[in-house]
Amino acid sequence: MQRHIDPTAPSNYSPLSQSQRRVRANLSQPGYKGEWSGQVQPALVASFVFLFCLEACLWVRNLRLKRRLPGPFAWPVVGNAMQLGQMPHITFAKLAKKYGNVYQIRLGCSDIVVLNGDKAIHQALIQHSREFAGRPNFVSFQMISGGRSVTFTNYSKQWKVHRKIAQSSLRAFSSANSQTKKAFEQHYYSRGHGTGAVRSVYENFKNLNEEFFSFVKDKVVQHRESFNPDVTRDMSDAIINVIEHGKDKVLEKEFVEATVTDLVGAGQDTMSTAMQWIILLLVKHPDIQAKLHELIDKVVGQDRLPSTEDRSNLAYLDAFIYETMRFTSFVPVTIPHSTTSDVTIEGLHIPKDTVVFINQWSVNHDPLKWKDPHIFDPSRFLDENGALNKDVTNGVMIFSSGKRRCIGDQIAKVQVFLFTAILLAPV
Ligand code: HEM
Numbered sequence: 001m002q003r004h005i006d007p008t009a010p011s012n013y014s015p016l017s018q019s020q021r022r023v024r025a026n027l028s029q030p031g032y033k034g035e036w037s038g039q040v041q042p043a044l045v046a047s048f049v050f051l052f053c054l055e056a057c058l059w060v061r062n063l064r065l066k067r068r069l070p071g072p073f074a075w076p077v078v079g080n081a082m083q084l085g086q087m088p089h090i091t092f093a094k095l096a097k098k099y100g101n102v103y104q105i106r107l108g109c110s111d112i113v114v115l116n117g118d119k120a121i122h123q124a125l126i127q128h129s130r131e132f133a134g135r136p137n138f139v140s141f142q143m144i145s146g147g148r149s150v151t152f153t154n155y156s157k158q159w160k161v162h163r164k165i166a167q168s169s170l171r172a173f174s175s176a177n178s179q180t181k182k183a184f185e186q187h188y189y190s191r192g193h194g195t196g197a198v199r200s201v202y203e204n205f206k207n208l209n210e211e212f213f214s215f216v217k218d219k220v221v222q223h224r225e226s227f228n229p230d231v232t233r234d235m236s237d238a239i240i241n242v243i244e245h246g247k248d249k250v251l252e253k254e255f256v257e258a259t260v261t262d263l264v265g266a267g268q269d270t271m272s273t274a275m276q277w278i279i280l281l282l283v284k285h286p287d288i289q290a291k292l293h294e295l296i297d298k299v300v301g302q303d304r305l306p307s308t309e310d311r312s313n314l315a316y317l318d319a320f321i322y323e324t325m326r327f328t329s330f331v332p333v334t335i336p337h338s339t340t341s342d343v344t345i346e347g348l349h350i351p352k353d354t355v356v357f358i359n360q361w362s363v364n365h366d367p368l369k370w371k372d373p374h375i376f377d378p379s380r381f382l383d384e385n386g387a388l389n390k391d392v393t394n395g396v397m398i399f400s401s402g403k404r405r406c407i408g409d410q411i412a413k414v415q416v417f418l419f420t421a422i423l424l425a426p427v
Pocket of ligand 1: 170334398408
């Protein structure tokens with residue numbers, strides 16, 4: 001039953017105290033500005049000014065004593081969150097022009113180091129790969145794959161084993177495996193030329209993770225019940241085989257569900273975004289689209305659909321895909337890393353357990369590395385004979401680098417190739 005409160009009623013009829021009723025009564029007076037407003041507002045302003053001065057003094061002192069990396073002034077409470085805008089990777093690149101390729105920002109109460117440009121990122125992820133292989137201890141990271149995710153857990157002996165198992169299961173079903181290639185081809189053929197619906201908005205991160213994880217768990221239970229060690233039907237079987245029936249049982253069986261969730265989850269949003277960009281760029285550049293149609297017509301003909309075997313003869317198509325990855329940099333910043341020990345990059349000291357953002361976009365748009373980086377031009381990836389130039393394609397950074405490099409890169413490239421080739425085929 002709804003309870004109505006009348007602030008003017010006698011105290012024995014009201015659940016409010018006398019002072020509460022007085023405030024309520026005052027609130028109903030026209031033009032009332034609040035008994036407290038005269039005291040609270042100056043107190044709030046004073047607190048903010050105090051915090052600001054304290055922050056500014058600490059910032060100047062730490063900068064002078066070289067206790068902190070260069071970087072923009074961080075506001076109390078929010079840090080630099082308000083400055084990042086809708087495209088943080090562009091802001092990061094702009095800040096790099098002012099503070100250098102290695103600098104520090106603050107988000108909330110976390111200090112974050114941002115790495116930009118080919119040189120600093122290579123130094124960190126390749127030359128100091130172990131020191132940059134950690135993941136931060138974020139609460140959100142523990143919600144994924146029941147807290148046993150290979151992607152979101154920190155660097156440890158167990159993580160290394162887990163990643164190796166995930167990699168080997170994936171390899172067994174990757175482009176090297178002819179059955180998988182056929183499976184992918186069938187998958188795209190059966191979808192015809194449409195892209196299918198793309199679930200692009202995650203309304204509720206936690207619920208979705210739980211929902212997805214429980215869906216995968218059910219599938220794994222079904223796989224376990226019908227498991228036959230002599231027949232590997234799919235990746236779930238391969239993972240069950242290694243983790244539960246392998247010689248050294250290094251991981252508990254709960255890691256099966258987590259690994260399947262990781263591998264299925266990692267490819268969802270990334271692949272659909274890649275495909276959306278491919279379509280957008282084909283529409284934006286009809287001349288390139290016409291060239292690709294002509295090439296596929298010549299190489300594949302009109303009687304069949306393209307397959308992975310055609311790839312070596314479709315260099316311009318691969319060049320178009322690499323240019324899409326470079327130009328859009330659709331995963332502009334990697335998943336946050338964290339340092340596993342103290343480390344020095346470009347002469348700057350970064351302490352252990354620092355959160356690190358790696359700006360892939362800045363590598364793909366570095367004017368020292370790419371001629372006219374703002375122009376979409378697939379031919380930059382072809383040599384004088386029209387073949388794919390591997391030295392140039394290796395310069396694109398979309399799957400990250402080092403110990404945390406994406407393990408689905410090969411499978412992703414095959415899928416994007418097939419999707420685009422079949423989309424453009426006349427059949
Ligand atoms: C075009 C598609 C894809 C792109 C652009 C992409 C990109 C990335 C990036 C940027 C990372 C983060 C690396 C880092 O933090 O430094 C990553 C991690 C990862 N990706 Fe992908 N990915 C793609 C598709 C896939 C697919 C299809 C799979 C699996 C079948 C996959 C599996 C993973 C896994 C397991 C990790 C975590 C690696 C780790 O933390 O050690 N990815 N990916």
